[in-house]
Amino acid sequence: MANTILVRANADGGSTVVQALIRHPMDSGFVKDKSGKLIPPHYIEVLEFAHNGTVVLTALWGPAVSKDPFIKFSFKGGKKGDTLSISWIDNKGLKDSRTAAIM
Amino acid sequence: MTDTTPGSLAEFLPRRRHVLAGTIAGGMAALFGAGTAAASDIVLADAKNYPVKAFAQKTEADALSALFGKTATVSPKITLDTPDIAENGAVVPVAVQTELPDVTAVAILALDNPFTLSAAYRIPAGTAAAVSTRIKLAKTTTVVAVVESGGQLYSASRSVKVTLGGCGG
Numbered sequence: 001m002a003n004t005i006l007v008r009a010n011a012d013g014g015s016t017v018v019q020a021l022i023r024h025p026m027d028s029g030f031v032k033d034k035s036g037k038l039i040p041p042h043y044i045e046v047l048e049f050a051h052n053g054t055v056v057l058t059a060l061w062g063p064a065v066s067k068d069p070f071i072k073f074s075f076k077g078g079k080k081g082d083t084l085s086i087s088w089i090d091n092k093g094l095k096d097s098r099t100a101a102i103m
Numbered sequence: 104m105t106d107t108t109p110g111s112l113a114e115f116l117p118r119r120r121h122v123l124a125g126t127i128a129g130g131m132a133a134l135f136g137a138g139t140a141a142a143s144d145i146v147l148a149d150a151k152n153y154p155v156k157a158f159a160q161k162t163e164a165d166a167l168s169a170l171f172g173k174t175a176t177v178s179p180k181i182t183l184d185t186p187d188i189a190e191n192g193a194v195v196p197v198a199v200q201t202e203l204p205d206v207t208a209v210a211i212l213a214l215d216n217p218f219t220l221s222a223a224y225r226i227p228a229g230t231a232a233a234v235s236t237r238i239k240l241a242k243t244t245t246v247v248a249v250v251e252s253g254g255q256l257y258s259a260s261r262s263v264k265v266t267l268g269g270c271g272g
Binding site: 058062067089095 | 158213216221225234237238
């Protein structure tokens with residue numbers, strides 16, 4: 001799968017601010033397509049951020065999270081060049097992950 | 104950053120430049136980046152424990168009892184930021200922040216959505232008790248932020264008026 005994760009992590013005075021944007025339809029299961037058929041639910045269930053191998057945030061998402069979801073949070077520690085890894089899996093078992101360097 | 108960086112860092116620098124270039128160009132094709140095995144293993148383990156039941160509940164009390172097994176009390180120490188009026192219910196920015204100590208989880212609920220629970224976050228020690236995300240609202244509703252602090256649940260709520268629902272066709 002082409003990469004679906006855009007992430008920016010900035011170290012700033014002892015803590016790191018992370019912003020991430022995931023490309024995903026996040027279909028709720030309530031929306032109909034043009035022919036009037038319901039589009040089945042398709043959404044990210046779990047999204048995980050890890051800093052140098054330690055989990056810093058676990059997001060559990062339902063179908064009510066917006067399309068192409070966005071998340072912003074911050075954690076203590078982290079310096080320029082540290083590794084941040086991001087990984088998600090959806091209700092159909094599709095998944096993606098990537099690593100980024102903290103800036 | 105210098106070019107004298109050793110090992111893994113040097114490996115990441117070119118990739119970062121691709122990310123920036125790709126963002127500007129809007130292209131995704133060149134952006135493939137292999138994840139670490141560790142992160143994807145963790146996410147797989149957590150996916151097995153995904154709280155399906157909690158996300159299928161239709162009231163705040165049921166969702167909280169399915170997710171945490173307890174009920175929440177209202178607290179003024181939680182800041183919930185939402186727009187007063189959301190023109191487009193499909194994308195409603197929600198930010199939760201709290202000064203409560205020992206926060207282990209944050210959940211966002213929308214009471215009049217088909218399913219109440221929108222999102223839940225596990226907050227490990229060291230991570231700030233503040234998350235921002237964007238959710239869908241089916242219609243005008245009360246949005247509730249729930250924070251687990253020291254084993255207790257606290258909540259704050261705000262009403263959001265939705266002019267165009269984000270949940271149906």
